[in-house]
Amino acid sequence: MLWQKETKKKGGLYVDVFELNGGHKLLNEVFRPLRSPEGSTLNKNDSTSLQNRKEGNEQFGRDNWNDAMEMYNASLRYAENGSKNISLAYANRSACFLKMKRYNECLIDVELAKEAGYPVDLMPKLDRRKEDCLKGMAEGGAPVKFEPKLDFKPDEHFPCMANVLKINRDDGGEFTVIAKEDIDVGQTVILEKAFIAYVFMLYGWKCNVCLKEHVNLMPCEKCTSAMFCSKECQGNSLHKYECGLRECNDSQMNGSIMRVVRSCLMAIDMFSTIDELINFVEHSLKSDPYQTPTVLSDAKSQYKIFMNLPLGPDSTIPQNISCIVFEVYRMLLNIPHVKAMFSSEKSRRFLMHLIGHHYYILEHNSTGALGHVSNNPMVTQSDPIFISTQVGLITRFFRHSCAPNLFVSTFHGNTVITTVRPIKKGDQLMYSHLMLMTEPTKKRQKALWDRKRIICTCSLCNGVSASTAQRKQLTSDPDFQYIVSYFDTTLQNDQTVCKTMADKCKQFLQKYGRILWCEELGKVVQAYIYLINIQYRGLIKIGSILHID
Ligand SMILES: [Zn+2]
Ligand SMILES: [Zn+2]
Ligand SMILES: [Zn+2]
Known part of the structure; x- marks a missing residue:
């Protein structure tokens, strides 16, 4: 109605x-x-602010920088306007940034603390932090900050889309996206700012x-x-x-x-x-x-x-x-x-x-940043909850495939689409709308229909797979063994391991990514997607919430 x-x-x-x-x-x-009554700042409360800062200090003492930062941010949110709690929380947060070697952010927080009226008698402490920060900066060694960017020039009319893509309509009149030229594995082809976003918690x-x-x-x-x-x-x-x-x-x-x-x-x-x-x-x-x-x-x-x-x-x-x-x-x-x-x-x-x-x-x-309430960072079986959600528009034009050549992720409120298999000029670019590549066909198709009203006609759904000889070729490649056996290690979020693994996956997919989808290829694509995700988001644990997106 x-x-x-x-x-x-x-x-x-x-x-x-x-x-x-x-x-x-x-x-x-x-x-x-x-x-709450008009203009009310009823929820602001200096003692809650102080309490949060204290909890932040405890987390800081335990080297939990993410958790400490979360508490300092809470302290900032609850601090009454004009209260010294604001400057103290900024100052403490600058210490987190320093520990994380995020020197630029550290310097900004030091300034924010000063602007908010940081107490004069404590100033030498803050000045020392600034000096440490500048020293750290000069020494280098700060972790590389990951920022996805389009790997091609932006399209003239769709600035969020690489100019090697074209939006078309297929014979059935529906949207489809086509490659205008060959595209390698691991290329960012979409970077779109969310049309609408909301923070849930x-x-x-x-x-x-x-x-x-x-x-x-x-x-x-x-x-x-x-x-x-x-x-x-x-x-x-x-x-x-x-x-x-x-x-x-x-x-x-x-x-x-x-x-x-x-x-x-x-x-x-x-x-x-x-x-x-x-x-x-x-x-x-x-x-x-x-x-x-x-x-x-x-x-x-x-x-x-x-x-x-x-x-x-x-x-x-x-x-x-x-x-x-x-x-x-x-x-x-x-x-x-x-x-x-x-x-x-x-x-x-x-x-x-x-x-x-x-x-x-x-x-x-x-789509959302999902968290799991769990006390064990390795357990993710609990019901996911939304930390934030966003709606992008560009994914609308991409068709679904259970044997995709793209992966969609979110990064700081953007939709990021990356290629996970080599794409030839004229190929359709598709992603798995429900990320159910490893589910059995019947279950996958039912979920696609129930939740998305999609009837999929991909090779996997049509029961066509790579030949036995091709599959054997995949499994006998030493990189396949390496990727499959080391996959669990990446859960530890070790940057170096992740990087090596991602490179291996990429090379493997460049070599074999164009054969028909089969379980073995699926495993490597999944590993690669997982690694891209870690690169985009990290595997961050705050308090009892594990953020995996
Ligand atoms: Zn507000
Ligand atoms: Zn399918
Ligand atoms: Zn903003």
């Missing part, structure tokens, strides 16, 4: 989603007040707006659940409106609702009037979803693609979803300028459906 109208007549209103599911009054009774880990991780984050002055990587992200209007809004204390539920709020605010911000927004959305929904876009660089063309992302297998609005839509609706209308814009019944009915539409898109198209 999404986008259903009351009458077929021109100008008819969209159906009232809430009346159909118990009514506004009933829903209103279910929900509690949601916003561990607010001191990533920038609230762009998801940059473990940089010189600065706290929001008003709330305790946001940090920013830069003045630019701090000034971003998205958080300004949401600041202080919180649906519930369950981070997963709160995140999945708040990201809908954020996405709607983003859409509303793009247009000067509501009629413009309505016209744009109605026009986007009526247009052919498989029309190849001509540009992808401005907000409106991106929003059009966003609105045409798949909604998932089930896009009716059942009772529980209507509660979520109601909650988002209520939150949005609590924001004065939004309330003023959506003053007519027509626009409010539209908003209900817009929220529902955004909700399904976000549920169905988000």
Whole structure:
């Protein structure tokens, strides 16, 4: 019933989603007040800030730099405005950066501490840290900071895409991406900034707006659940409106609702009037979803693609979803300028459906940084939880294959796509939408249908595999043995081992990557994907949460 109208007549209103599911009054009774008093900094609390700093010091004493940093960030978030806790937390965090040999960040934190009024009597300590940092810098030996970048020039119209790729439509009218020339293994062909992102938990880990991780984050002055990587992200209007809004204390539920709020605010911000927004959305929904876009660089063309992302297998609005839509609706209308814009019944009915539409898109198209609550870093069987989620647009154009030649990862709020097999000019570029390459065919196909409505026709699904002779050739290669037997070692996240392993995988895949998919090839591709992932993200453990993404 999404986008259903009351009458077929021109100008008819969209159906009232809430009346159909118990009514506004009933829903209103279910929900509690949601916003702390206007301008309130109630959650800021110097003693909580101090407590967090103390815990940070304990972690620091145990050489757990990541955990210590997380606590210092919490200390920053809870510190009352103008309190000396701010400068002390920055100063302590600079010590973490120094230990991690991240000298640039260390220097920035030293300055932030000074700007925040670091106590004069302690200043010699901070100055010594700065000297140590400069000395460390001069000596070199800082770990190489990994930053993915496109391995080719960017496409003229799709700046996030390498210019060796082309978006096409296949015979069935669906999108497909084709190589314009031969592409080697291990090449980054997509680097796309997320269209929409949201931090679910561990607010001191990533920038609230762009998801940059473990940089010189600065706290929001008003709330305790946001940090920013830069003045630019701090000034971003998205958080300004949401600041202080919180649906519930369950981070997963709160995140999945708040990201809908954020996405709607983003859409509303793009247009000067509501009629413009309505016209744009109605026009986007009526247009052919498989029309190849001509540009992808401005907000409106991106929003059009966003609105045409798949909604998932089930896009009716059942009772529980209507509660979520109601909650988002209520939150949005609590924001004065939004309330003023959506003053007519027509626009409010539209908003209900817009929220529902955004909700399904976000549920169905988000990828996230996943964590596992576990006390043992090697155990990852527990249910994954979201630390943050993001939606990119470009993956939309790539087809699925259970025998992929690409791997999709996220890095600091970007979508990164890397080749994992050699690609010839004219080949389709595909990735495994559910990463189920090693699952048995029946199980894989069922999951693909249930979750993505995909009927796959790849070689693996068609039961065609590499020949016995080819498979034997793979297993008799000494590198195959090396990769398979050493694979477990990489779990220790040893940089040198990872690098050697990744190089071995790459060479192996350059040699054999073009044969038909078989179990042996799958093993090496999986190992390679795992190693790329470690390179992108590291295997970071914070407290009881293991982050593996
Ligand atoms: Zn940022
Ligand atoms: Zn805030
Ligand atoms: Zn398949």
